[in-house]
Amino acid sequence: MKKGLTNRQLKGRVFELVCLGSMMAALAVLTVLLWDVWTDGHAWLDLQFLDSFPSRFPEKAGIKSAIWGTFWLMIMTALISVPLGVGAAIYLQEYARKTTLTRIIETNISNLAGVPSIVYGILGLALFVRAMDLERSLISGALTMSLLILPIIIISSQEAILAVPSSIREASYAIGATKWQTIRYHVLPDALPGILTGNILALSRAIGETAPLIMIGALTFIAFTPSSPRDPFTVLPIQIFNWISRPQEEFHFLAAAGIVVLLVFLLTMNAAAILLRNRYQKNLKW
Amino acid sequence: MDTTEISVISMAARRKEEIVEKLFFLCAVLSVFATIGIVIVLLVESLGFFQEVSFVEFLTGKKWSPLLTPQSFGVLPLINGTLIITLGAALVALPLGLASALYMSEYADPRIRRITKPLLEILAGIPTVVYGYFALTFITPNIIKHLYPAANYFNAASASIVVGIMILPMVASLSEDAMRAVPNSLREGAYALGATRLEVSTRVVLPAALSGVLASFILALSRAIGETMAVTIAAGMTPKLTLNPFESIQTMTAYIVQVSLGDTPSGSIEYQSIFAVGLVLFAMTLLMNMASYQIRKRFREVYE
Known part of the structure; x- marks a missing residue:
């Protein structure tokens, strides 16, 4: 009896270690990946790298056009997708009744969130680049990216709006506010930090x-910064991919340096989102 | 304040309410058009492809x-x-x-x-x-x-x-x-x-x-x-x-x-x-x- 119990406990202990080991293995890969990219790329990271255009000489090449392209693309994508996505979330959360159409829209959004990004690229190529003749420009890229992230924006904004308690709305209605006034002055301000985090x-x-940007043809040699939405462009991931696909090792180091810059961008944005969420959770208690 | 003025104001407010709701509805419906767009684009261009290559050959062929x-x-x-x-x-x-x-x-x-x-x-x-x-x-x-x-x-x-x-x-x-x-x-x-x-x-x-x-x-x-x-x-x-x-x-x-x-x-x-x-x-x-x-x-x- 006693022996059986220790045997079971031993198995349990082993299982716990296996589970812990699995999680640590995943985190170890993350560490190795970051370390590998840093050791490959940090020697190439300097002002000259940030302030030069791509070149076929690795020591002269840089990511100036890619950084500017990324900024342009992000701002244009935000201008298109944020109003549309938040608007859709407001409609679904505040206005929509439980009709068949509403159900179709919601199912459709969750399905769109699972469509591979390259399929959005195919759509962008056929619709924006070819059919609407916007060519391989920033505006084609921003429209394609907007379609890609719209489902994510809608779903996260819906969650933020859902978290606003209905007592707030009822209090607003009770003093005679209309639906839009209630949304404009109460629901949206209260949901704003959550919406911003998701966006x-x-x-x-x-x-x-x-991938979607490669589809619309953004992989070209761009040695200038864009000055209008109709200009061709390149972005950081594209420039990195371009360097990875070259056989010479120096270009792989450049790619690693580009990855460091890209990851710093991403970590900054994620940190901003997390800080915003934490502040919001501390300040607002319903 | 006479009654007609109140009704005019509330008419304007109601119109605004309706317009706002319609705008948000359009945003929500846009996502459906994205799906329709994807399906149409894929189907139309594939149709051109399947005029040249038979469907059976495409799905069962062993060489690409x-x-x-x-x-x-x-x-x-x-x-x-x-x-x-x-x-x-x-x-x-x-x-x-x-x-x-x-x-x-x-x-x-x-x-x-x-x-x-x-x-x-x-x-x-x-x-x-x-x-x-x-x-x-x-x-x-x-x-x-x-x-x-x-x-x-x-x-x-x-x-x-x-x-x-x-x-x-x-x-x-x-x-x-x-x-x-x-x-x-x-x-x-x-x-x-x-x-x-x-x-x-x-x-x-x-x-x-x-x-x-x-x-x-x-x-x-x-x-x-x-x-x-x-x-x-x-x-x-x-x-x-x-x-x-x-x-x-x-x-x-x-x-x-x-x-x-x-x-x-x-x-x-x-x-x-x-x-x-x-x-x-x-x-x-x-x-x-x-x-x-x-x-x-x-x-x-x-x-x-």
């Missing part, structure tokens, strides 16, 4: 996306 | 060589490539992800979970092009070449390892959510009967959370099927029917990228072929996402 995370997803 | 003459459009090698990657990623992500989820939900101190869960989710946020770099410059030379020196520089094994790492947080995070939704009374009942933590985890929590766990598996695999950059960079550009993970292969997604890297004129059969391949990819991932949703809905154990 920042969605945009940080767009910063790292490569 | 659209960029060489004589051209051949059998999609099986590409599907084979995608499935090898998915299978390899599943071997990495499902056991590790499930075990991580069990650890976080059943063993870990809540303080530790609050740190490890976001850390794991960082893995999901790293751009796929970075995973491609890691597979090509670290995993292939340092791990794959040691295990199997004859392995190709581009090989399915290293790509599927990184894709597995990439989808692991999805499995861990969604499975852990499902496990945490299992009410504590079930665990306490089992502990009261003298069960060990292992027995509670595998015979009480896991069966109760099974629908959520399976749903997370399917969702993660559908992500692996659609993964593009890591496999384009690390797995190669050689479509072939093989089960050997140390060879260079090509996935459906990598083929689509390969064509769009070149300068194929629109309307040519190579250009149209990416839509046919995209259609297969879209159909596969859509079916899996819907299956995942149905499993979660149908087989969920509901506790009050």
